[in-house]
Amino acid sequence: MPANLSPDYKAAEAAFRKSRDPCDRMEWLREMLRTIPKHKGTEHLQADIKARIKGLSEQLEGATKGAGHGGPALVIRPEGAAQIALIGPPNAGKSSLHARLTGSAAHVGLYPFTTQYPEAGMMPHEDVRFQLIDLPPIAPEHPVPWLVNTLQTADAALLVVDLGEPSCIEQLQAVRSMLGQQRVTLTERLEATADEDPFALRLPTLMLANKADGMADLDAELLALRELSGSRLPVFAVSAATGHGLGDIGPWLFQNLGIVRVYTKTPGHPADKHRPFTLRRGQTVGDVARLVHQDLARSLRYARVWGRSGFEGQQVGHDHCVADGDIVELHA
Numbered sequence: 001m002p003a004n005l006s007p008d009y010k011a012a013e014a015a016f017r018k019s020r021d022p023c024d025r026m027e028w029l030r031e032m033l034r035t036i037p038k039h040k041g042t043e044h045l046q047a048d049i050k051a052r053i054k055g056l057s058e059q060l061e062g063a064t065k066g067a068g069h070g071g072p073a074l075v076i077r078p079e080g081a082a083q084i085a086l087i088g089p090p091n092a093g094k095s096s097l098h099a100r101l102t103g104s105a106a107h108v109g110l111y112p113f114t115t116q117y118p119e120a121g122m123m124p125h126e127d128v129r130f131q132l133i134d135l136p137p138i139a140p141e142h143p144v145p146w147l148v149n150t151l152q153t154a155d156a157a158l159l160v161v162d163l164g165e166p167s168c169i170e171q172l173q174a175v176r177s178m179l180g181q182q183r184v185t186l187t188e189r190l191e192a193t194a195d196e197d198p199f200a201l202r203l204p205t206l207m208l209a210n211k212a213d214g215m216a217d218l219d220a221e222l223l224a225l226r227e228l229s230g231s232r233l234p235v236f237a238v239s240a241a242t243g244h245g246l247g248d249i250g251p252w253l254f255q256n257l258g259i260v261r262v263y264t265k266t267p268g269h270p271a272d273k274h275r276p277f278t279l280r281r282g283q284t285v286g287d288v289a290r291l292v293h294q295d296l297a298r299s300l301r302y303a304r305v306w307g308r309s310g311f312e313g314q315q316v317g318h319d320h321c322v323a324d325g326d327i328v329e330l331h332a
Contacts, residue, residue: 079122081259091162095134127276135151160207163221173229277292301331305327
């Protein structure tokens with residue numbers, strides 16, 4: 001039976017897809033359930049929405065199944081320029097990379113499954129920061145029911161593999177298979193693509209071939225990894241132990257995620273060049289105003305822009321697209 005979804009439902013679903021804040025996602029899930037037509041053709045989708053609401057509610061309360069309330073947070077609110085999930089098989093070195101990139105106190109162990117809950121840290125790049133979330137390893141022998149919901153707030157993923165591990169190809173296949181069963185696809189595309197399934201997640205991913213130091217023919221090892229795994233993901237050779245290749249991650253994320261830094265100023269004063277607002281390519285002056293304050297977005301009359309998106313001091317409207325490095329003066 002056709003679903004015949006209503007315009008109100010479609011609007012709520014579109015807002016849910018776009019949202020990254022867990023509380024906002026919960027509100028839109030409830031709106032989807034409220035507005036979905038109630039008939040046989042939508043029974044499976046209704047059940048899916050209810051399951052998502054239940055799972056996200058438990059995560060927001062810091063609970064795991066059967067563990068009651070008050071446990072560690074399973075949903076990390078996005079901060080910084082983008083939220084990046086660190087995923088991979090056991091003992092690939094995710095936690096070591098997380099500690100090295102963020103300076104965090106993430107627990108690092110020589111045994112598998114050291115990481116049990118999400119660990120957040122901030123990785124600096126120039127004058128912005130990326131939020132890196134270290135997650136438990138993905139392996140058939142240790143399923144993590146809440147991990148897929150936690151991935152929903154991520155903008156991209158770093159898939160970490162141990163280049164020296166003989167079974168790394170099988171581990172990669174297991175990771176992709178387990179995520180695929182939960183409707184998560186790791187993709188080389190760093191642009192959102194439409195999908196009829198509102199809960200299918202296409203996560204832009206960069207593969208990090210860790211423990212690459214000391215290999216005689218690194219290029220040949222990387223080529224073999226790509227060919228044998230059938231992966232089309234971009235891949236960097238890195239080492240958490242020596243720092244090899246780690247300096248390339250921030251610039252790559254900045255460029256490929258389309259990060260745009262905007263600096264604001266008040267009339268008659270210089271711009272604040274220390275704390276930029278971060279947006280994405282294609283976003284506008286109106287989006288800048290919303291980041292500053294919702295009230296300002298509603299009362300904004302025009303803005304003046306200095307930078308690559310216009311001539312010096314150009315007066316522009318809400319829909320003017322900003323460019324990296326722009327200085328924006330908002331007039332309400």
